[in-house]
Amino acid sequence: MDNITLAIILPISYFIIYQLVKLTLNHISPSKNTKRRPPLPPGPKPLPIIGNVLQIGPKPHRSFANLAKVYGPLISLRLGSVTTIIVSSSDVAKEMFLKNDQPLSSNRTIPNSVTAGDHHKLTMSWLPVSPKWRSFRKITTFHLLSPQRLDACSSLRQAKVQQLYEYVLECSRTGQAIDIGKAAFTTSLNLLSKLFFSLELAHHSSGKSQEFKDLIWNIMEDIGKPNISDYFPCLKWFDPSGIRRRLASNFEKLIEVFQGIIRQRLSLSSGANHKQTWPHLMAPGVRPPIFSINDDVKIFKKAPSSTILLTTYLSCMTQDIFDAGTDTTSSTFEWAMAELMRNPAMMERAQAELQQVLGKVSHIQESDIPKLPYLQAIIKETLRLHPPTVFLLPRKAETDVELCGHIVPRNAQILVNLWALGRDPTVWENPDEFLPERFLNCGIDVKGRDFGLLPFGAGRRICPGMNLAYRMLTLMLATLLQSFDWKLGDGVSPKQIDMDEKFGIALQKTKPLNIIPISKN
Template sequence: MFFFTVFLVCLSLAFIIIKWYSNAANTHNSPPSPTRLPLLGNLHQLGSFPHHRLQTLAQNYGPLMVLHFGKVPVLVVSSADAAREVMKTHDLVFSDRPKRKMNEVLLYGSNDLASSKYGEYWRQIRSVSVLHLLSTKRVQSFRSVREEETARMMENIRECCCDSFHLNLTDMCAAVTNDVTCRVTLGRRYCGEEGRKFQKMFLEFGECLGAVSIGDYVPWPLDEVIEEHARNGRDGGVDVDSEDQSDFVDVLLSIEKNNTSDSLINRTAVKALILDMFVAGTDTTFTALEWIMSELLKHSSVMHRLQDEVRSVVGNRTHVTEDDLGEMKYLKAVIKESLRLHPPLPLLVPRKCMEDVKVKGYDIGAGTQVLVNAWAIGRDPSCWDQPLEFKPERFLSSSIDFKGHDFELIPFGAGRRGCPGVTFATAIVEMVIANLVHQFDWSLPGGASGEDLDMSETTGLAVHRKSPLLAVATAYQRN
């Protein structure tokens, strides 16, 4: 009888506790959420292409919805208005990054700029990166590097020009982006076997981030580069405030060697920042290049209009210089339109909510992770007329840009944690595309039409073409 009484009491208490928590939950105004499985949560619903699947779910559950990755709540943002609230109205609250095991392994304990926690360390490394590599003034100072490497690329294409010779534009775009980044970051181009090692490592980096077990891929090439710079004796002799052409590694090693008590830059930070510059400066930039050329090959009328503009601006000169780019309005429209349809990172780098906050009337709890689906926002019919069509003309009469102020177009993010390398990437993309369409006429192999071009995507951190972009180049004959 005693045990039966205890059982009834426990049962009653359990009922009261469940009822209390149920009532408490009902007062919490959480965003809509699809049904989840025990343990897995909604992970099973992501599929191979999460940005596609999340767009579909958002069409059913709304532009703000909560999924659960295991036990972790994840706020998925799929509209410009919702993104504005997260990355502008409540930017500070959502400025942290979630801790991830792969970042700890690959990104030196999340000591890089993209994944480090919001705080003093992040402010210091961001300041160093912008001041010495990514500011408009520094990007302009690398003009000769971009022009020289673009000219080298054009010469390589010219040497291969012949009837029906298939150029691998994917490889060429990757190479020129890698060479520019190597020169401004590491001080020289890495050719031959060294260059292939660098290029292979950084182009596969996104796949490594998504792998279950990736081994120790990263340290070996960065350690060698840093030791090479240290042996050359410049690691303590660089004036970090000067406008000389010291490469980024020189600057970082100088800051490390002359460390002050309030500086948090150490050797681990140096490696993490170098890695960041390559992941952001190589993989995503080259991804943008290959998608732009894919769309141009798919839409011959756009290609011809762009060629007419570029060739009209350049006149009888043999190549495009950076002085010409400011006059090329249609070029800028083409780049914007490609970034709208093909943001290199379709799901922006995840954020984390640092305190309880209301977003569009919904209660978002501290610790909630945030995914902004830039891919879905760029294809939102409430923002864009004929959103699935490639129409650069839409930007000729629009002030919308991708610098983080217009939330309909956010391939580089926005707010405090927006990508600081926008100017760096844009300078490379404009220079390479302008010269490609100026110096050559382009067609698909075998006389294929644009409708035949496969536009399938890969999976990974950055979304590339599934198959390499092959094209035939014919040198443009000036009158």
């Protein structure tokens, strides 16, 4: 029996059995609870068996935003057998995060795809709030990516941006067009690999960067892709679309790289006359986070001497950070450059600000960033229109929760549509236009306090890499605008730049942005 036949027969069988059991139980033991509870959020009427699956479309963020225009900012859908609640406005997001963050953030709805290799049990992104999750969160937030740690590593970021500058300068001398997204990806990848492993995984002039970029994008695309196995749990073992099998293969490829490096570092560490710690994974001269096998490995629930166990958890945690910190940063940077190429006057204004603040200083420093309000406005406007993730990773309601006068039932899946929040017309004037000026002389930031702009999420699960991403985006953009003018290929006008998008956890440009640098020196 082929996969298509299974995909048809099994959901029908599941639905019939489920309805028969439900009717039998109701007949035997009718509900005695006569108290009315709030209704489900409104939404389109589901079809038998498949529910609203056909209304997802190839770009769910746009489909759900259009449904919100009809049914309101909080809607409910039945995707197969899964009740799904979609949040599409800042007001609903505010009530969700300020009043109901705990019951709506402690658990995840786990896509069938990420169960490949038990990935959901090994990474902070998918773990429920638990001692293990808190330990991972502590390691990441306080030891790896705290503001103090980032300040100590500023010279490292400066060095990676300098490499980007030198690559672009060489291309300007030869008149070579640059794939700007790939260049930003290589910079982000090397920053993280140098930070954690004291080595670089790719070079601007090699094909290795593209291999990593394709691999990480394939992972991000498959995790975010609608999957029939998620809508009908009875199909999860069959994996009819093959997404879990593809992800298992790609996870294995990426983890194999990290495990090899970590095993080497742990081997070096085991020969030293001290505890095995994370310092060997850090850049020289940077005070490392405290991650002692003898102390913190208790979160792994096995013997602290298990190097295999430690290597598995470290490699999965590292993969989690690389997935979240490379493709999302580089795609946001590419969108920013694309918007500026389409709006030359805005690019000129940003360059004039850089010239006024920096003068003849050769390169921007992180301490200069607060003096550049228009450049920061460009970053914020890009994050509003092109958020690093389209939806926050799916949440699962712990209990029945009342939200904006409606019930979010226990075990429902909750999706926060960040793309729609950034275009909420009750918050943003001319929401579909790229207008950095809207962020001048206002206190809106990206730290999860302004609910119309949540590119990194909010609440207890806010992205721990937010500060690193923001610093890198600003440094890269300032460096390339300060030192270079930019032009499109012959015969291409700014308004002809393709702004179509590919859907995944992040949104990538369908066609890479290739532009030609012109050195100002």
